[in-house]
Ligand SMILES: Nc1nc2c(ncn2[C@@H]2O[C@H](COP(=O)(O)OP(=O)(O)OP(=O)(O)O)[C@@H](O)[C@H]2O)c(=O)[nH]1
């Protein structure tokens with residue numbers, strides 16, 4: 452699939468043939484309107500991909516793809532679906548992801564380094580500001596931006612104004628692909644076309660790909676669309692790597708995910724998880740963790756009656772860690788009240804939310 456000079460190729464992940472939309476008109480003038488930008492051409496013609504054992508090796512391609520968008524649109528669900536394994540935690544709460552997480556996919560001679568990011572939002576805390584900075588830095592670092600939006604309950608064909616605002620803040624020198632996620636929510640597939648056409652007009656996308664990350668529908672179309680825009684160069688990571696994060700990071704995140712999936716309202720936003728010790732000496736390695744909560748009143752919520760809630764959290768997190776490591780582990784989880792950690796520079800650094808710009 453190639454981006455055409457005259458317009459936008461809309462690649463359907465739904466089995467329908469590709470649709471070519473008209474050349475996009477400039478967005479209407481408003482303070483939310485994105486900066487004018489020129490469509491970015493693919494860096495070189497796509498390689499001819501022949502899937503047989505005798506095929507000639509092609510020049511390698513590799514590059515970073517920043518997955519950006521509002522909170523809760525399905526960015527982390529998408530990176531997990533693309534990898535076929537769960538590197539990023541997901542939940543129905545906004546602001547689940549707090550960090551930049553690489554997920555690495557190799558297809559034939561191309562290495563795709565996907566960078567999951569926190570959803571950009573109106574930050575109310577130092578942690579929130581830092582999360583937004585992580586995401587914006589990825590916009591600069593990436594070779595290609597995968598901008599993710601999702602279908603609302605009652606989908607409109609217009610690009611949402613909040614999306615337009617985020618797009619206006621992106622660097623203007625790189626291709627931006629639009630991913631319209633959660634198409635499984637559509638009652639009828641013929642409702643998709645006006646949505647694609649409406650979005651095509653709003654911004655000079657390199658390509659638009661409708662997908663369902665949840666149903667793993669449209670994933671191959673994403674890789675094919677991105678491939679053309681990645682530079683010809685050697686792989687950026689060893690071929691077997693799936694992420695740039697250490698095991699400790701995933702262990703802490705899996706515990707946080709188990710908590711996010713059990714708690715509601717303000718509790719999840721006030722939770723951080725740290726690793727205190729990782730003892731690999733015993734037959735079953737032992738990992739000591741602390742769950743930091745913001746308020747005294749949150750501690751009994753995490754613990755539950757006679758510790759039953761924490762037991763469920765521990766069991767779920769342990770299953771995820773064991774799946775990742777391929778061996779048994781023992782998790783020892785402590786709960787501590789660390790009020791206002793998300794406003795405290797020292798705590799943020801200690802918890803791994805290291806600033807990228809100051
Ligand atoms: N129906 C449907 N739900 C989806 C799809 N993709 C993601 N979701 C759900 O949307 C919610 C948010 O998903 P996440 O992947 O955590 O979203 P995110 O964009 O990473 O969110 P932040 O990390 O907060 O920025 C979860 O409840 C997912 O199960 C999809 O294709 N279809």
Ligand SMILES: [Mg+2]
Pocket residue numbers: 526527528539540541547548568569570
């Ligand atoms: Mg996320």
